[in-house]
Amino acid sequence: MRNLLKPLALVAPLLLAACGGGGGSGGESQQQYSIKLTASKAAVPVNLTSTLPGYPDVGDYYPYMSTLYIQANAGGNPIPNQEDGAFSCNITSGLDSGALYYLDGNDDHTVEVNYKGETIKVPGAYRNITLGSNAGGASFHIISHGIAGDVTVQCSVTDPRDNKVYSDRATVKVGGGSTATPATVTFTNQTQYLGSRDNLNNIPNSVVVQATVLNDNNQPISNSGNANLQVSIMPNAASDGAKLLAGGKTNSGSMQISTVNGIGQFSVASGPASGPLLLRLTVDRADNDLTNGIQEPITQYAVIPVINALASTALTIPESELALTAQNAAPFVHALMADGGVAPFIWSTNSALPAGLSLSSDGLISGTPNVKTPGDYNVVLNVRDANGATARNTLVLTVAGNLPDSPVAFTINGCTGSTASPCVISSVEVGSSYTYTFSATGDNVTWTLEGAPSWMQVFGQGTTGRIASGALLTCDEVGTYRMYVTAKNSANAVSREVTFRVTDTAGVCVKEE
Numbered sequence: 147m148r149n150l151l152k153p154l155a156l157v158a159p160l161l162l163a164a165c166g167g168g169g170g171s172g173g174e175s176q177q178q179y180s181i182k183l184t185a186s187k188a189a190v191p192v193n194l195t196s197t198l199p200g201y202p203d204v205g206d207y208y209p210y211m212s213t214l215y216i217q218a219n220a221g222g223n224p225i226p227n228q229e230d231g232a233f234s235c236n237i238t239s240g241l242d243s244g245a246l247y248y249l250d251g252n253d254d255h256t257v258e259v260n261y262k263g264e265t266i267k268v269p270g271a272y273r274n275i276t277l278g279s280n281a282g283g284a285s286f287h288i289i290s291h292g293i294a295g296d297v298t299v300q301c302s303v304t305d306p307r308d309n310k311v312y313s314d315r316a317t318v319k320v321g322g323g324s325t326a327t328p329a330t331v332t333f334t335n336q337t338q339y340l341g342s343r344d345n346l347n348n349i350p351n352s353v354v355v356q357a358t359v360l361n362d363n364n365q366p367i368s369n370s371g372n373a374n375l376q377v378s379i380m381p382n383a384a385s386d387g388a389k390l391l392a393g394g395k396t397n398s399g400s401m402q403i404s405t406v407n408g409i410g411q412f413s414v415a416s417g418p419a420s421g422p423l424l425l426r427l428t429v430d431r432a433d434n435d436l437t438n439g440i441q442e443p444i445t446q447y448a449v450i451p452v453i454n455a456l457a458s459t460a461l462t463i464p465e466s467e468l469a470l471t472a473q474n475a476a477p478f479v480h481a482l483m484a485d486g487g488v489a490p491f492i493w494s495t496n497s498a499l500p501a502g503l504s505l506s507s508d509g510l511i512s513g514t515p516n517v518k519t520p521g522d523y524n525v526v527l528n529v530r531d532a533n534g535a536t537a538r539n540t541l542v543l544t545v546a547g548n549l550p551d552s553p554v555a556f557t558i559n560g561c562t563g564s565t566a567s568p569c570v571i572s573s574v575e576v577g578s579s580y581t582y583t584f585s586a587t588g589d590n591v592t593w594t595l596e597g598a599p600s601w602m603q604v605f606g607q608g609t610t611g612r613i614a615s616g617a618l619l620t621c622d623e624v625g626t627y628r629m630y631v632t633a634k635n636s637a638n639a640v641s642r643e644v645t646f647r648v649t650d651t652a653g654v655c656v657k658e659e
Contacts (some may be wrong), residue, residue: 177221179305181312185288187212189319192365193290210290212318217283218303224282225303232279233301235286238315240297245271246286279303290320293407294366328429329362331375333448338532339489340416340423343387346455352391352415353450357427359408366408370434373402375410380424382481384452387417400426402436416452422481422509423450449481449508451489461487461531463539472503472515474547482509487531497525500545515545554588556633556640568628568645576624576650580615586633586640596641598629621655623648 193210216233218225225232235246247269248255256267277284288299297320302313334356341349357375359367367374377392378400379385389396392403392412403410416423425448432441462485472478484491493509500523502516509529525541561569574580580602584593586609593604593611601623606612611633615623625648632641650656 176307179218179220179225179303179310179312181216181218181301181303181314183299183301183314183316184215184217185212185316185318186215187318190288190290191363192294192320212288213285214288214299214301214316215283215285216277216301216303216314218279218312219282220305225279227281228279230278231276233277233284233303234274235277235299235301236274238298238300240295240317246273246275247271248275248286288318290318294320294368295407296320327361328359328367328374328431328434328444329364330360331427331429331444331446332358332360333425333427333446334358335414335448335450339451339453340414342384342416342420342452342454343418345453349453349456352413354411354413355425355448357405357410357412357446359405359410359429367405367434368408369406370404372435372437373404374429374434374436375405376400376402376428376436376440377410377412378426378428379414380426380447380479382424383421383483384417384419384423386419388423388452389415389417391415414450420452420454421483423452424448424479424481424510425450447479447510447512449506449510451491453489457486457488457531459486461485461491461529461535461537463527463529463537467527468539468541469544470511470541471544471546472500474515474517474520474545475549477514478503479510479512482511482527482529484509484529484531484537487529487535487537488533490532492530494528494530495525496528499523499525500543503543511543516549517545518549520545520547549589551589551635551637552587553637554586554591554633554635554640556584556586556642558584558642558644561642565642568643571644571646573647573649574615574619575652576619576621576648576655579618580613580646580648582613582646584611584613584631584633585609586611588633588635588637590635591633592635594632594634596630596632599623599627602627602629619648621650624650624655 190210190212255270257270258265259268277286296317298315298317300313300315302311304311335353337350337353340353341347341351343351345351359375361367377390379388379390379398389398390401390412392401395401403412414423414425427446427448428440429444430436430440430442431444464483464485467482470480482493491509492507493505494507495505499505500515500517503511503513505511521544523543523545525543526538527541528536528538530536558569558571571582583606588609591609593606595602595604595613601615601617602613603616604611604613611631626645628643628645630641630643632639
């Protein structure tokens with residue numbers, strides 16, 4: 147067994163680690179005791195991943211730690227050295243489930259835990275600790291956990307000459323950057339599947355669900371005081387008869403609840419049908435308040451499998467899941483269903499889904515299709531159940547409809563004047579052929595002319611519109627011309643009036659008298 151001095155990730159929002167102070171002796175001053183408690187950092191971020199000092203594979207813990215220092219003097223000199231019991235420290239306010247722990251290497255302050263199949267020793271957690279004095283001082287650590295708030299620590303020392311107690315406090319702010327602007331909402335539940343209401347194996351048919359709302363700093367949002375999380379049961383195979391429960395209320399459609407420290411709790415009860423129960427979680431990024439409407443929705447979907455009985459048949463993907471249709475450029479969501487096996491199911495694919503769509507591990511196909519070529523896409527589906535059984539089949543996912551055309555943006559190089567007057571384009575000398583190219587952005591652009599001379603034609607396609615005479619211009623064509631050029635598609639049409647000249651600067655068309 148290895149004796150590793152490494153802390154376990156405790157289920158406590160605050161952890162304090164104690165260690166000794168420096169060396170020296172305090173002398174025998176008869177002056178009054180005094181004590182000072184200071185923190186190296188007045189604020190630390192919320193430690194959402196619960197990383198702790200030195201624990202294997204959890205990474206750097208220092209951003210979440212502040213060191214607290216105790217110094218006690220008798221007049222201007224340190225109090226006498228004392229091996230243990232000089233200082234008593236505890237959390238006096240803030241986080242109710244805070245814990246103190248030692249990092250002094252003393253086996254009396256460690257506990258044995260199982261880590262990845264191996265027994266190791268880690269510091270034990272305490273509600274109160276006592277520390278010895280060394281040169282009148284001691285130090286310990288405060289390490290934040292997953293809850294924001296202010297935590298106050300108090301340390302005391304007793305003068306043995308008259309038994310008077312002297313105390314001091316220090317406060318550390320955990321998650322000082324927390325705001326009420328949601329950025330993400332995530333979902334966790336306490337079971338991997340539910341039994342249907344009348345299931346044959348007495349499988350629980352309700353579960354407590356927890357949603358966590360985090361801000362842009364990846365910390366829990368602060369309390370808004372109003373309902374700020376909306377939970378909805380989406381219509382699908384297992385939705386009939388399913389219910390939401392929170393705050394003593396029940397609803398079969400949707401309900402709004404308030405989060406506390408970024409966490410919203412509610413319960414889900416299944417109905418008589420089996421299949422994937424699909425939930426939608428929504429928060430409002432605009433103001434973290436749903437009571438005045440949803441202005442900037444942030445949405446997360448969650449799937450809870452509902453089963454009628456423990457599986458006794460082989461895992462398969464039913465035919466009903468092998469043909470789906472999604473509308474191009476329109477939001478799409480579908481929860482896949484497996485037959486047989488033992489829930490929960492893990493879904494995957496090695497195929498490329500149509501652009502804009504994705505498949506989650508819980509079988510949710512969602513997104514907005516965005517493909518230039520509509521049609522059928524073959525997606526090989528893989529599903530694995532809780533026992534490791536697997537099934538595979540091919541889904542034909544049809545994307546219907548074309549993408550909407552991008553609007554036409556038609557400009558003429560060098561034409562900066564008002565659209566109310568003709569734009570002058572290049573002229574041409576008699577005896578030459580005329581050609582000029584216009585350009586535009588957009589999809590499926592077509593070009594037309596109005597008021598053009600009979601010898602002028604449009605030859606361009608798409609974003610390029612080329613006009614040309616097609617033959618050498620004669621003296622009969624000398625003059626000034628005005629016409630309208632139009633570029634259009636299904637989204638819009640843009641027209642500009644242009645003017646150009648056919649010139650005879652060499653005088654070849656002048657008749658002699």
